[in-house]
Amino acid sequence: MNYLEQFIASVKFDYKNILNFKNQTIWKSILYALCLILMSNLIISIYSFSNFLNVSSQLMFLPDDYMITREGATSIGEESLIIELSTLGTVIVFGTDEVISEGEVLQQNLIFIGENSWAIVEALEEIVKSDYRTFPFFDEDIDVLTKDDILLIASEFDSSLTNIEIIYRYMNAFFDIIVHFILISLFGVAALSFKKLYPISFKEGFTIACYGITTPLIARTLINLIGVNMPFLFTFYWMVVGIFVIFIISNMSNKIQNDNT
Numbered sequence: 602m603n604y605l606e607q608f609i610a611s612v613k614f615d616y617k618n619i620l621n622f623k624n625q626t627i628w629k630s631i632l633y634a635l636c637l638i639l640m641s642n643l644i645i646s647i648y649s650f651s652n653f654l655n656v657s658s659q660l661m662f663l664p665d666d667y668m669i670t671r672e673g674a675t676s677i678g679e680e681s682l683i684i685e686l687s688t689l690g691t692v693i694v695f696g697t698d699e700v701i702s703e704g705e706v707l708q709q710n711l712i713f714i715g716e717n718s719w720a721i722v723e724a725l726e727e728i729v730k731s732d733y734r735t736f737p738f739f740d741e742d743i744d745v746l747t748k749d750d751i752l753l754i755a756s757e758f759d760s761s762l763t764n765i766e767i768i769y770r771y772m773n774a775f776f777d778i779i780v781h782f783i784l785i786s787l788f789g790v791a792a793l794s795f796k797k798l799y800p801i802s803f804k805e806g807f808t809i810a811c812y813g814i815t816t817p818l819i820a821r822t823l824i825n826l827i828g829v830n831m832p833f834l835f836t837f838y839w840m841v842v843g844i845f846v847i848f849i850i851s852n853m854s855n856k857i858q859n860d861n862t
Contacts, residue, residue, distance in 0.1 A: 602618065602621065602622075604633055604636070606618070607622065607633065607812065608633075608637075608815060610812075611812040611813070611815035611816065611845075612815055612816055612819070614816075614845065614848060616848065616849055616852040619809070619812060619849055620849070620852065620853060622808055622809070622812060623804075623805040623808055623809065623853075625808065627804050627807060627808065630807065630808040630811040630812070631782075631811065633811055633812065634781065634782070634785065634811040634812075634814060635778065637814065637815065637818055638774075638777055638778050638781055638814075638818070639774065639778075641777075641818050641819075641821070641822045642770070642773065642774040642777060644822055644826070645822060645825050645826065646770045646774075648826055649766070649770070650766070653763075653766065655755075655756075655759040655762065655763070656684055656686070656693070656755040656758055656759055656762065657752050657755035657756045657758075657759050659682070659684045660682075660684075660748075660751060660752055660755050661752070662682055663677065663682065663695065663748050663751070664677060664748070665748060666748075667747075667748045667751070668745055668746060668747045668748065669714070669733065669736065669738075669745070669746040669751070670733065670744060670745050670746075671733050671734050671736070671739060671744055672733065673716050673717045673733055674695075674714060674715065674716050674717075674719075674733070675716075676697070676716050677695055677696065679697070680696075681694055681695060681696030681697070681700050682694070682695040682696065683695075683696075686762070688762070688765055688766050688769045689710065689762075689765065690709045690710055690724060691709060691710040691711070691712065692707075692709055692710070692711055692712070693711075693712040693713075693714070694711065694712070694713045694714070695714045696714075696715060697715060697716055698715040698716055698717050698718055698730075700713075700715070701713045701715070701720065701728055701730075702728065707722070707724060707725075707728070708724055708725070709724050710722065710723055710724050711724075711728065713728070713730070715730070717732065717733075718730035718731060718732055718733075719731055719733060719736060721737075738754070781814065784810075784839060784842075785807060785810040785811055785814070785842075786807060788806060788807070788809075788810035788813070788842065788843070788846050789803045789804070789806040789807030789810060790803060790806070791806070791846075792805065792806025792807075792809070792810075792846060792850060793806065795850045799850055799853045801850060801853070806846065806850075809845070809846050809849045809850070810842060810845075810846055812845075813841075813842040813843075813845035813846050813849075814842055816841060816845070817837075817838045817839075817841040817842060818838075820838075820841075821834065821838055
């Protein structure tokens with residue numbers, strides 16, 4: 602069977618065809634899993650870059666007369682301006698002082714620019730606000746930051762952010778491959794415990810697990826594209842792979858029993 606036929610059989614849990622995969626070389630299984638993982642990461646990366654909004658473009662929504670002085674920042678009304686930097690696990694918030702509460706703990710890094718206070722806080726740390734006399738962009742020569750000044754600072758940051766995003770995507774794909782093949786290998790070892798049901802080898806268990814990632818990887822890719830946050834996605838992902846492996850091995854055992862009767 603070619604890779605497309607194997608892909609369709611894996612998605613459909615078509616054990617009758619999947620039983621034939623165990624006789625192929627382990628390298629074909631590795632190449633299948635590798636291509637699938639890389640394709641998933643490529644799709645997510647392309648989607649991420651196509652929807653990437655740099656900080657300076659989002660700061661254009663600030664009022665034209667917006668400025669920050671040692672006394673405070675210009676009010677932008679009741680609506681807050683929130684900029685998500687998912688790659689850095691950071692959110693930038695422009696708004697009223699009531700938007701963020703003192704002592705609050707967030708799950709991600711925070712840069713807060715309020716009317717009378719500001720804060721830069723790491724994830725899971727309590728928020729401590731400061732007044733603008735200690736704002737890090739002020740010095741002896743700079744007491745005021747206009748919207749143009751803020752946009753200039755943001756544009757310099759954007760060039761670094763783009764590079765960080767590229768490096769992040771490469772590293773994420775690399776570690777995704779490493780984690781997959783470590784866990785697929787563990788499934789290959791775990792499959793040996795089914796020898797009483799079927800005389801399975803590590804290669805066969807490894808091969809089955811390689812094809813077992815097909816459906817959960819498709820689901821994970823779609824979830825990432827939609828932007829849904831699922832805390833236990835990793836656990837569910839590998840549970841489905843485990844179910845796939847057990848399902849195929851049990852059908853191998855049934856096939857042997859049927860052949861013997």
